[in-house]
Amino acid sequence: MYNTRMRRIIAFLCFALFVSSFFTGCDFLLDIGTEKPAVPSADDDSNTLLGFPSDAVSGESQIVEHGAYTLLYDYETLLPVWVSWHLDADDMGNIERRDNFRPDTVLPDAYQVDTDDYTNSGFARGHLCPNADRDGNKERQDETFFMTNIAPQNSSFNSGDWKSLESYCQKQASSGSELFIVAGVYGKGGIDKDGNNVSTYTNHKKDGAKELSIPSHFWKVVVILDAGDGDLARIDEDTVAFAVDFDNAPVPDDLGWEDYAISIDTLESRTGLDFLSTLPDDIENALESKIQAGI
Numbered sequence: 001m002y003n004t005r006m007r008r009i010i011a012f013l014c015f016a017l018f019v020s021s022f023f024t025g026c027d028f029l030l031d032i033g034t035e036k037p038a039v040p041s042a043d044d045d046s047n048t049l050l051g052f053p054s055d056a057v058s059g060e061s062q063i064v065e066h067g068a069y070t071l072l073y074d075y076e077t078l079l080p081v082w083v084s085w086h087l088d089a090d091d092m093g094n095i096e097r098r099d100n101f102r103p104d105t106v107l108p109d110a111y112q113v114d115t116d117d118y119t120n121s122g123f124a125r126g127h128l129c130p131n132a133d134r135d136g137n138k139e140r141q142d143e144t145f146f147m148t149n150i151a152p153q154n155s156s157f158n159s160g161d162w163k164s165l166e167s168y169c170q171k172q173a174s175s176g177s178e179l180f181i182v183a184g185v186y187g188k189g190g191i192d193k194d195g196n197n198v199s200t201y202t203n204h205k206k207d208g209a210k211e212l213s214i215p216s217h218f219w220k221v222v223v224i225l226d227a228g229d230g231d232l233a234r235i236d237e238d239t240v241a242f243a244v245d246f247d248n249a250p251v252p253d254d255l256g257w258e259d260y261a262i263s264i265d266t267l268e269s270r271t272g273l274d275f276l277s278t279l280p281d282d283i284e285n286a287l288e289s290k291i292q293a294g295i
Contacts, residue, residue, distance in 0.1 A: 044231045047085045050180050050223065051277035054081065064106055068143040069129040073104075075111045077213035079151050082184035082273060083128035087173045088227060093136030101125055104146040113147040117210045121201040122192030126153025126218070128183040130166045151185045152201065152214045155193050156250045165220060165244060165257040168294060172224055178231070180223040186271050187216030190248030219245045219267055221275050223287075224295060235279060237286040240295050243267040243275075258293035265289055 043049070047070045054072060056063045061081065062073050069085040101115035118125050128149050134140040143149070153162065169179055189199045192214075203209040224240040225231060243264045244257055251260075264275050265288045276284045 044229060045086045045088070045178070049086065049231060049278065050084075050182075050275070053084070053182060053184075053271075053273035053275055053277075062107060062111075064104065064148055066140075066143045066146070067137075068134045068140040069149065071128070071148055073107065073111070073148050077215075078111060078113050078210055079185055079213060079215060080128055080148055081186075082182055083149055084180075084182045085129050085133065086178065086180055087133050087169060088178040089173050089176070091134055091136050091140075092132065092170060092173060095135045095138055095141055097131055097135065098142070098145070100142050100145040101147060101150065102145060104148040107148065113150075113210050113212070114206075115147065116206050117147075117203055117212060118150075118152065118201075119203050119206070121152060121203070121212065122194060122196070122198065123152035123190065123201070123214065124155040124158040125150045126158050126162065128185075129181075130170075132166065132170055133181075151218070152190060152212055152248075153218065154191050154248050154250060157218075157246065157248065161246065161251045161255070161257040161260070162218065168257070169222060172295070176227055177224050178227045179225075180231075181220065182275065183218070183220040184271070184273075185215035185218055185248075187248075188213060189216045190214040191250065215248055217245055217270075218248055219243065219271065221264055221267065222294075223276070232278065235283060235287075237283055239283075239287060240292065241276070241287040241290075242292045242294065244293070245270065261291055261293035263289055263291045 056072060060075050064071050064073055069083050071083040072081040074081050103112040103114050115125065127144055128151065129144050131141055131144045134144050169181060173179055189197050192198050198214050200211050200213055202211045221243045225234060228234060241264065243262050244260045245262050245267055246260050268275060276287060
């Protein structure tokens, strides 16, 4: 009887070990209701070297990682909260732009936005990470047209000061600098091409159209370094780092993007986000407290 009992115990333990090892490798055992964001990479040129401005909220948002950028997508607004990327001369080229706007299928179906959801909205499909920041690589350029990287943007602002700031960053990269950039949106209610203040838009001519939230502000945080190795170690209190915060509306002709520069501290208070979190506290505090507009 003793031997029989021992054999049963050993058999049960072997079976339990087998079952445990099998299920440990199964993805479906993950708690799908809890977003598990990746840890920001410490590698030079990582899109999130300077940290995630915020984590995902379970059931309400999702961290999305593509080669071109990393972003946080809000399930309620159907907009990116922030998009983070690295930029240097190697990222840029002369690949012809294709307006390949399309849903990002890494999202659950219920939260995917299609380009037709913007039709007749009175707003441009505004890139957060620009197509031109990634036109040295066709795959990464195409990734900038995922709708997770797009937000409704006043069309004259889109082609005006927002584009001017993009061009400034690209010029710095072409001149031998490398940049770490985060862009995003907040608030509700933007000015459409006809001058109307619009909070939401639904394309009623499309079956199953999503209701878009129209952000009131577009912002950007930029850190500029001379190209080199050991990026985190080379950032100090004198590094160029600035924030800009625009109304989602036409910008007066007598103002440029530089006129919208604010401290990173101020932008954090407006958005509830935390920038430059991987830097030592003394350097982070010094960079975030000053107001500057580029080099």
